[in-house]
Amino acid sequence: MTQKRKPAVSGRTGRPTARTAAVRPDKGPDAKPGGTPVREVVAKYRGEKRALIPILQDVQERLRWLPPEILEEVARELGVPPAHVYSVATFYRSFSLEPRGRHVCTVCMGTACHVRGGAAVLEHFERKLGLQAGQTSPDHEFTLERVNCLGACALAPLAVVDGRYYGQMTEAKANAVLEKVKPGRDGGGASS
Ligand code: FES
Numbered sequence: 297m298t299q300k301r302k303p304a305v306s307g308r309t310g311r312p313t314a315r316t317a318a319v320r321p322d323k324g325p326d327a328k329p330g331g332t333p334v335r336e337v338v339a340k341y342r343g344e345k346r347a348l349i350p351i352l353q354d355v356q357e358r359l360r361w362l363p364p365e366i367l368e369e370v371a372r373e374l375g376v377p378p379a380h381v382y383s384v385a386t387f388y389r390s391f392s393l394e395p396r397g398r399h400v401c402t403v404c405m406g407t408a409c410h411v412r413g414g415a416a417v418l419e420h421f422e423r424k425l426g427l428q429a430g431q432t433s434p435d436h437e438f439t440l441e442r443v444n445c446l447g448a449c450a451l452a453p454l455a456v457v458d459g460r461y462y463g464q465m466t467e468a469k470a471n472a473v474l475e476k477v478k479p480g481r482d483g484g485g486a487s488s
Contacts, residue, residue, distance in 0.1 A: 332366055333358045338373040345374050348384055352391060361392040397432045397439035399477050401425065402456040403465075406445030409452040413465075417453050418442055420467045424474055437478060
């Protein structure tokens with residue numbers, strides 16, 4: 297699991313700052329009336345405190361991100377301090393504390409990918425999706441990300457769409473992949 301730098305988190309409560317707390321889970325794109333999946337997921341792992349990481353993975357898989365309220369609910373259900381849950385959620389890159397799109401496009405900008413045209417690939421995704429790297433579309437369909445090396449440099453330039461690796465990425469290949477993921481996608485406005 298890839299680690300990341302910790303974002304700003306309140307020292308008192310362990311909660312993320314307002315930047316990550318803007319969208320409540322019950323108002324998010326996958327909102328379901330009647331509650332969250334936390335209780336069900338925690339029960340699946342029999343309330344084991346040591347299962348915190350798989351629990352967070354499972355919850356994120358269902359919601360696509362980990363809202364502050366959800367992290368607090370996980371802490372309550374497991375009987376651990378919220379600050380502990382936040383520290384784990386902010387430690388690993390694979391956890392997102394901000395809303396993400398239904399489809400996630402990741403373009404590698406590590407050295408090998410960069411020298412083989414990674415910047416042009418990223419620009420093409422940005423044009424095609426109408427997003428800058430790090431943004432999610434207003435309709436929550438797409439998130440565009442850039443990373444520094446995905447550990448498959450032989451495939452450079454590399455992009456990952458919805459978890460699937462696409463090596464030797466070209467504009468034509470990107471178009472085909474996006475068309476397959478969401479036919480008729482033609483760029484548009486963007487929001488962070
Ligand atoms: S630099 Fe892109 S996979 Fe390593």
